[in-house]
Amino acid sequence: MAVAVHPGPALAERTTLRLGGPALAEVALSRVDEAPDLAGVLAGLGGAPVVLGRGSNVLAADGPLPLVLVRPAAEPAPRVVRWLPAEVVVRAEAGAGLPRLLGFARAGGFSGLEGLAGIPGSVGGAVAMNAGSYGCETGSVLSRVLVHSERFGMDWRTRDQVEAGYRHFAPYPGHDPGLWLVLAAEFLLRRDEPRAVGRRMRETFAKKAATQPLTAHTAGCVFKNPAGQSAGRLLDGCGFKGKRVGGMGFSPLHANFMENLGDGTAAQALELIAQATAAVRERHGLDLELEVKLWP
Ligand SMILES: Cc1cc2nc3c(=O)[nH]c(=O)nc-3n(C[C@H](O)[C@H](O)[C@H](O)COP(=O)(O)OP(=O)(O)OC[C@H]3O[C@@H](n4cnc5c(N)ncnc54)[C@H](O)[C@@H]3O)c2cc1C
Numbered sequence: 424m425a426v427a428v429h430p431g432p433a434l435a436e437r438t439t440l441r442l443g444g445p446a447l448a449e450v451a452l453s454r455v456d457e458a459p460d461l462a463g464v465l466a467g468l469g470g471a472p473v474v475l476g477r478g479s480n481v482l483a484a485d486g487p488l489p490l491v492l493v494r495p496a497a498e499p500a501p502r503v504v505r506w507l508p509a510e511v512v513v514r515a516e517a518g519a520g521l522p523r524l525l526g527f528a529r530a531g532g533f534s535g536l537e538g539l540a541g542i543p544g545s546v547g548g549a550v551a552m553n554a555g556s557y558g559c560e561t562g563s564v565l566s567r568v569l570v571h572s573e574r575f576g577m578d579w580r581t582r583d584q585v586e587a588g589y590r591h592f593a594p595y596p597g598h599d600p601g602l603w604l605v606l607a608a609e610f611l612l613r614r615d616e617p618r619a620v621g622r623r624m625r626e627t628f629a630k631k632a633a634t635q636p637l638t639a640h641t642a643g644c645v646f647k648n649p650a651g652q653s654a655g656r657l658l659d660g661c662g663f664k665g666k667r668v669g670g671m672g673f674s675p676l677h678a679n680f681m682e683n684l685g686d687g688t689a690a691q692a693l694e695l696i697a698q699a700t701a702a703v704r705e706r707h708g709l710d711l712e713l714e715v716k717l718w719p
Pocket of ligand 1: 439473474475476477478480495518541542543544546547548549550551552553555556603604605606636638641643644716
C-alpha cells in the first residue's frame with residue numbers, strides 16, 4: 424500500500440486541546456516499511472514536516488499552519504516477540520494508542536507500564552516524550568526502538584544507544600539525525616499476575632483522576648517541573664488555579680493543566696502561558712520551561 428496523503432487536516436480535530444488551524448497535509452503510514460518513501464512524498468508537499476501521534480502534548484496555533492503532519496502506523500497490534508523465564512519483550516507500533524498497549528500488558532500480566540495509566544498518547548509519542556508519572560518512565564522499560572531518520576535511515580536503537588531524560592528523548596545523542604520518527608518500540612516487561620497488573624493500573628488512574636482533569640480538553644502538564652519543585656504548586660501559589668483568559672483556563676483541579684472550555688483559542692492559551700511565566704519569574708526568580716510543544 425502507498426503512503427496516504429490527505430490535504431488540509433485540522434489540528435483542532437487532531438489534538439486533545441482542540442486547538443489549531445489546518446496544516447498543509449497529513450501523510451499517514453499504514454506500515455513501518457513505508458517509512459523510506461517519506462522523503463520523496465514530503466519533498467513534493469513543501470512545508471515543515473512534524474510527527475504527530477495522538478496530539479495530547481501539542482498546542483497548535485490558530486489559523487493556517489505551514490506544516491505537514493506525519494502519522495506513524497498503528498498496526499499490527501501489540502504482541503509478545505520474546506518469552507523469557509521471568510520477563511517478556513512486547514512490541515508495539517508507534518501509532519498505536521498507549522492505552523491499547525496497557526490493555527495488552529494488563530491482559531497478559533506484563534508489569535512495568537502501570538505508572539503510565541491515564542496518559543492518552545500514542546506509543547511513539549510516549550517514547551519521544553519519555554512520558555511518565557509517579558516515578559515510572561517509558562524509557563526505563565524500553566528495550567529497543569525502531570527509528571527512521573533523514574540522516575541514518577531505518578535503524579533499531581537499543582536502550583543504551585539512546586538518551587531518555589525528563590520529557591526528553593534523543594535517538595542519536597550528540598548527532599542531528601534530521602527529521603526522525605519512532606516507528607515501533609519493544610519493552611522489557613516482568614511477568615506477573617494479570618490481576619495484580621490491573622490493580623496497579625487502576626490505582627494509578629484513580630490517583631490521577633482525583634487530582635487531574637483527565638476528561639477535560641487539555642494537553643497534560645503545560646510546564647515541566649523545575650528541579651525539586653512542582654510547577655503546579657508554583658502556579659497555584661501565584662493564583663493561576665482556575666485563572667481564565669476567554670475560553671482557555673488553568674484547571675481549578677490542577678494549576679499546571681490548561682483546559683479548552685469549548686471556544687478557546689491558541690492566542691488565549693499563549694496569553695495565559697505568558698502571564699503564568701511572568702508571575703513565577705517575578706515571585707520565585709524561576710523560568711518555567713514548557714512541556715507542551717508549541718506548533719508551528
Ligand atoms: C489528560 C492528559 C494526561 C497526561 N498525563 C501525562 C503524564 O502523566 N505524563 C506524561 O509524561 N505526559 C502526560 N500527558 C501528555 C501526553 O499524553 C504525553 O506526552 C504523550 O506521550 C504524548 O503522546 P502523543 O502521541 O499524544 O504525542 P503528540 O502530542 O502527538 O506529540 C508530542 C511530541 O512527540 C513527538 N512525537 C509524537 N509521536 C512521535 C513519533 N512516533 N516519533 C517521533 N516523535 C513523535 C511530536 O512530534 C511532538 O514533539 C498527558 C496528556 C493529557 C491530555
